[in-house]
Amino acid sequence: MATTSLVLFRSDLRLSDNSALTAAAQQGPVIPIYIFDENSLVRSRGAAQKWWLYHSLLALSKDFKKHGLNLVFKRGPTLTVLKQVVQQTGIGTVFWNKGFTPEQVNSDKELDSSLQKLGITTSLCDDGLLSKLGQPRTQQNNDYTVFTPYWNALKLSQIPYPIGVPQDLKSGKYKIDSDSIGDWGLLPTGPDWAKGFSVWTPGEDAARHQLGQFLSQKIDGYAHARDRPDKNATSQLSPHLALGEITPRQIWHATLAAMETEGGRLDSDGWKFLSELGWREFSAYLLHYFPNLPKQSFRPRFHNFPWKKDLSHLTTWQKGRTGYPIIDAGMRQLWHIGWMHNRVRMIVASFLCKQLLTHWAEGEAWFWDTLVDADLASNTANWQWVAGSGADAAPYFRIFNPILQGQKFDPQGHYVRQWIPELAQLENSVIHTPWQATPAALKAAKITLGKTYPLPIVDHAQARKRALSAYSTMTKGDDPGQLFSPTVKGNS
DNA sequence: TGAAATGTTGGGGCG
DNA sequence: ACGCCCCAACATTTC
Numbered sequence: 001m002a003t004t005s006l007v008l009f010r011s012d013l014r015l016s017d018n019s020a021l022t023a024a025a026q027q028g029p030v031i032p033i034y035i036f037d038e039n040s041l042v043r044s045r046g047a048a049q050k051w052w053l054y055h056s057l058l059a060l061s062k063d064f065k066k067h068g069l070n071l072v073f074k075r076g077p078t079l080t081v082l083k084q085v086v087q088q089t090g091i092g093t094v095f096w097n098k099g100f101t102p103e104q105v106n107s108d109k110e111l112d113s114s115l116q117k118l119g120i121t122t123s124l125c126d127d128g129l130l131s132k133l134g135q136p137r138t139q140q141n142n143d144y145t146v147f148t149p150y151w152n153a154l155k156l157s158q159i160p161y162p163i164g165v166p167q168d169l170k171s172g173k174y175k176i177d178s179d180s181i182g183d184w185g186l187l188p189t190g191p192d193w194a195k196g197f198s199v200w201t202p203g204e205d206a207a208r209h210q211l212g213q214f215l216s217q218k219i220d221g222y223a224h225a226r227d228r229p230d231k232n233a234t235s236q237l238s239p240h241l242a243l244g245e246i247t248p249r250q251i252w253h254a255t256l257a258a259m260e261t262e263g264g265r266l267d268s269d270g271w272k273f274l275s276e277l278g279w280r281e282f283s284a285y286l287l288h289y290f291p292n293l294p295k296q297s298f299r300p301r302f303h304n305f306p307w308k309k310d311l312s313h314l315t316t317w318q319k320g321r322t323g324y325p326i327i328d329a330g331m332r333q334l335w336h337i338g339w340m341h342n343r344v345r346m347i348v349a350s351f352l353c354k355q356l357l358t359h360w361a362e363g364e365a366w367f368w369d370t371l372v373d374a375d376l377a378s379n380t381a382n383w384q385w386v387a388g389s390g391a392d393a394a395p396y397f398r399i400f401n402p403i404l405q406g407q408k409f410d411p412q413g414h415y416v417r418q419w420i421p422e423l424a425q426l427e428n429s430v431i432h433t434p435w436q437a438t439p440a441a442l443k444a445a446k447i448t449l450g451k452t453y454p455l456p457i458v459d460h461a462q463a464r465k466r467a468l469s470a471y472s473t474m475t476k477g478d479d480p481g482q483l484f485s486p487t488v489k490g491n492s
Numbered sequence: 493t494g495a496a497a498t499g500t501t502g503g504g505g506c507g
Numbered sequence: 508a509c510g511c512c513c514c515a516a517c518a519t520t521t522c
Contacts, residue, residue: 227493346493385493398494405494421512464495468522499519506511 002028004172005123006085008078008096009034012127012202012244015067015169017162019125024095025166031091032064033072035081036184042103043294043376045377046369048338049242051194052202056243069171073179074155079114089174092120097127097244099374100284102291113456130159130248130281134288143289146392150285151278162250163197196336199373200239207240211251214376215258223272229330229341230414235273238373239339241280245491248277283381286391294380295361295483297389301474305389307356316457317352318366320420323456326406326434327351329419336419338372343409349386350400358471365486388471396471399464406432422452424472 005024009032012018024030034057038044046054074081082094094115095206098108108124115122126132138141144150188194214235218225225233240246252274259270262421276277287293297303316322320331331342340348344366352363364383368374383389410416413431417424423434425445430437434447435455442449449455 276503343493394493395522399522401495461496464522471522495522497519497521499517501515501517503513503515505513507509 002170002430003093004029004031004091004174005093005095006030006082006091007032008082008094009060009071010095010096010099012359013056014245014247015060015165016065016204016208017127017247017250018166019127019163020095020097020123021169022163022166023123024093025060025169027093029100030069031072031087031089031172031176031292032069033074033176034060035078036073036075036179036181037078037081039077041107042101043368045127046371046374047188047195048194048370048372049239049374050186051188051197052200052239052243052372053339054181054184055200055202057181057203059245063204067165067169067171069106069169070176070178072176073181075179075184079111081116082111082115082120085176086118086120089172089176091172091174093123094120095123095125098124098133100129102131104384115240119183128244129276129284129287130154130252131157134285140419143426144282144285147282147425148325149394150282151275153279154276154278159249159252161253162247173279187439194338197338198373199337200339202239202243202245204245205380207237210235210237210240215254219255219258219266219269219273219484222269224259226272227343227409229344230412234342236339242373242375244309248280251277274325276486280375280378281384283375283377286381290391291340292483293374293384295366295485297387298384298391299359299389299393302387302389306357306470307359310356310358313356313457314358314362316454317356317358317363319457321454321457322351323435323454324402324406324412324460325413325416325420325423325434326349326402329410329416332419334367334370338370340371341415343405344415345382346374346386347400349383349403350398352400354396354399354467355402355458355460356444357467359484360384360389361484362486397468399467401460401464403432404462420453422447 005027007021007024007030012020015021021030021032057073064071085091099105112122112124131154136157144153194347204212214237218233218235222233226232237251241248255270255274259266290298317327320328320335322328326344327348330340330348333344334340349363352358353360360383364379367379381390385393388396406416413428416431423431426434426437426447427441430441434453435449447453465475
């Protein structure tokens with residue numbers, strides 16, 4: 001006997017390797033549903049990711065159509081909407097893949113018990129991570145707080161193989177009204193800040209294609225080239241992963257297979273790439289054991305760090321007008337395409353926290369709103385990592401010199417020229433230090449410092465000293481500290 | 493998944 | 508030929 005089920009989609013916008021969808025399809029016909037629920041208990045998606053969500057939902061809907069299923073769109077509190085649908089249809093079973101942030105876990109639990117009280121059968125599946133949430137643990141049954149031992153334990157464990165698209169996908173025979181997602185306010189309304197986002201193709205097909213291209217063309221040499229923002233050398237799978245258009249275990253096994261094919265030649269590049277999945281996993285793991293990670297420094301001694309609140313500095317950083325080309329190029333890339341190269345993320349984050357002494361959570365909030373790949377665990381764990389307040393973090397005194405970083409990782413200034421057109425005509429020798437260019441060189445390049453391009457807002461050497469002295473004021477005490485709330489909303 | 497300050501070494505200019 | 512100094516190059520330490 002076949003039971004028709006609802007399958008609730010959230011951050012798992014794919015047909016393949018989808019545990020909930022597969023489990024439901026094994027029981028009978030399926031009605032897939034996406035509910036746009038700006039639940040106050042769960043941090044809602046930033047503006048940039050809403051753009052991605054819109055396009056990803058269209059893609060998912062199309063993919064379901066190919067299998068003869070209609071993806072239902074609804075808006076409102078998830079429980080209320082599900083109740084209505086259940087009352088209207090009499091469907092008695094709901095499947096979904098569990099979330100893995102603490103707030104999603106709690107909200108899943110509430111939803112689960114509320115549905116059960118209504119006599120609805122629920123089935124929650126594990127999905128979206130390589131490992132079971134909260135695993136592995138140390139031999140003494142502690143949680144890991146250092147990446148390397150965590151990673152060693154993780155990579156040795158059995159990572160499940162991905163499963164395909166369910167073969168026996170059949171549509172439930174109910175007519176359910178569906179919203180038009182154009183009414184959800186997912187796309188920019190005023191000025192269209194998402195024009196540059198057209199470089200992306202959201203959706204499961206595009207994600208699979210992107211992975212294939214990466215493994216056939218870019219994995220070779222990845223370990224080194226990944227640090228070069230002037231080269232297109234990274235996988236750029238992060239937004240696909242964030243929305244669940246592809247799973248880490250699909251990437252894991254496809255990468256191992258590609259390494260296998262090359263008989264070991266790509267092992268070091270391949271493991272470097274897989275370790276990046278390891279960092280994603282480690283972030284989710286840390287957030288699980290430290291639910292305050294988004295709001296509080298992981299290391300207690302940072303609770304009394306003398307952060308500065310300087311709105312004009314923050315705004316200058318956000319707009320990419322700090323006067324340091326590598327910083328400004330990164331911030332403008334973020335604004336224009338909703339994504340920033342990993343190396344540059346570290347440089348701009350270090351600059352905000354250290355040169356400008358701004359609380360890491362201000363930067364985290366900006367990234368959250370502007371990144372298409374925003375992920376609560378990765379975003380907060382990595383900001384804390386750069387700030388020095390996180391688990392297994394870079395030491396606070398490791399302060400990037402934005403000039404040297406620019407010269408080292410963008411030696412010809414291609415990246416700077418791409419995102420800061422007003423510097424495009426400046427010669428290589430001063431592309432990362434325009435204030436050192438001769439008046440004649442500036443004139444030839446049509447640059448007026450302080451006008452067409454800003455002078456540096458802080459002097460690096462001075463700011464570095466200031467940061468180190470701020471660091472030295474931290475005490476070892478474990479002051480419980482305040483939970484942080486950012487001062488500025490992003491562009492939403 | 494740094495950078496700057498400080499220390500050490502060794503070749504070469506020079507008296 | 509020798510010692511002295513300078514300083515680039517590299518190494519170590521410190522932040």
